[in-house]
Amino acid sequence: MKKRILQKHTEILMFFILISAVAFANGLSDGVYSNYFKEVYHVTAFQRGFIEFPRELPGLLCAIVIGFIGFLGDLRVAFIAQILALTGVTVLGVFTPAFGIMLIFLFINSLGMHLFMPLQDAIGMSLAEPDKIGVRMGQFSSVRAGFNLIAALLVFFGFRTGFFTFESPVKLMFLIAGVAFLCAAAMSAVMISHVKPPKTAPKKNKLVLRKQYRYYYLLTILHGVQKQIAFVYGTWVIVDLLSKKADTLALLTIVVGFISIFFYNLLGKWMDQFGIKKMMYFDALTFIGVYIIYGFVVWGILSGKLPDHGLAVWFIYLLFISDRLSMQIGMVNSIYLRSIAWNPDEVTSTLSMGISLDHVVSIIAALAGGVIWTRWGSQWVFFMAAAFSLGNLFVAYRVQPDKEKEMAEKMRSISQN
Structure with a gap:
């Protein structure tokens, strides 16, 4: 018994190292790509929009790719994901390829990062103790937030001091990210040999579209809308409406990262304490509240009823931080899926299908x-997001996690017999 507990703790420790390396690498690469495109390739607004296609295409393809190679197992696919991310970012760091070639390696790097998105939740939940899933998921997310924060601080001070620059032939921040991805790949390889597979041989992953998962699919679609509002238009309010520079956004990101370290842990504890349904209500009401307030504050600044400086600006900053934190409550969706999954082998493929749906809607x-934003005013973007978030409230009202979990367990028993 003690040996099994020690092995479980060792497996969880290895997973902490894996996700730490990935979070640090992503913070050093994905976090600076916009500046890289602008300063190295001097892209136009049209080209910047075009670049999003190879960056987001892997998200659309995630379910298909997982469906083809999922039979290898989550950890082996995770290893492949790190090798892809490593290859893409290393080439961009060592060379300055032609624009078209750059897009190819950007796609390779993005494919690796997107493949790991559903895997990190699936692996994390499979390693967590049955009575501590919420706590463990909160801890995993806190660690990721912590290493994202470290990367953000390194980027901020690196560019301020000239340690990092896009003017040199070799992009040092990308090479450091490559080393981190290499460490993640090495840890994935170690976990393949140390983490015991399930007693029953896993079935080949495939595209999963079950009626029983309909509320999870709806939540991922709603998340796609909310994510775009938070990361694109919430940011654009600060850049366009308030005319703030990149250093302001960097500092806000650092603040969000610091708070997230503690907030994720708190969310995990709340998950185990209050349960899935109550957390879904909290998730829905938070989104609705934040976006309604966001819309009215933006309307107030545009109409001149609120100043574009002073207290109103600080209130926008508070909303920006609250919006990013509210996005983190969405980890309840993955825990909900695992609790109602008819077959544990379907969790990864269903999570990847969710990511694909998320990106289509995004x-x-x-x-x-x-x-x-252009035709009716920027405030209506946030009112639209609040209206869509009523869908989260509907799901929270409709789901019955305990009954769905009981049905899933019955179906598992029938399939095994």
Whole structure:
């Protein structure tokens, strides 16, 4: 018994190292790509929009790729994901390829990062103790936030001091990210040999679309809308409406990262304490509240009823931070899926399907948001997000996690017999 507990703790420790390396690498690469495109390739607004296609395409393809190679097992696919991310970012760090070639290696790097998105939740939940899933997921997320924060601080001070620069032939921040991805790949390889597979041989992962998972799919679609509003238009309010520079956004990101270290742990404890349904209500009401307030504050600044300086600006900063934190409550979606999964082998493929749906909706939401912002005013983008977030409230009302979990367990028993 003690030996099994020690092995479980060792497996969890290895996973902490894996996700730490990935979070640090992503912070040093994905976090500076916008500046890289602008300063190295001097892209136009049209080209910047075009670049999003190879960056987001892996998200659309995630479910298909997982469906093809998922039979290898989560840890082996995680190893492949790190090798892809390593290859892409290393080439961009060592060379300055032609624009078209750069897009190819950007795609390779992005494919690796997107493949690992569903895997990190699936592996994390499979390693967690049955009575501590919420706590463990909170801890995993806190560690990721912590290493994202370290990367953000390194980027901020690195560029301020000239240690990092896009003017040199070799992009040092990308090479450091490559080393971190290499460490992640090495840890994935170690985990493949140390983490015991399930007693029953896993079935080949495939595209999963079950009626029983309909509320999870709806939550991922809603998340795609909310994500675009938070990361694109919430940021654009600060850049366009308030005319703030990149250092302001960097500092806000650092603040969010610091708070997230503690907030994720708190969320995990709340998950185990209050349960899935109550946390879904909290998730929905937080989104609705933040976006309604966001819309009215933006309307107030545009109409001149609120100043574009002083207290109103600080209130926008507070909303920006609150919006980013509210996005983190979405980890309840993965825990909900695992609790109702009819077959544990379907968790990874269903999570990847969710990411694909998320990215499809994200692209549509970005286009729709741009039209609404231009034609009717930026405040209506946030009111639209609040309206869509009513869907989260509907799901929270409709789901019955205990009954769905009981049904899933019955189906598992029937399939095994």
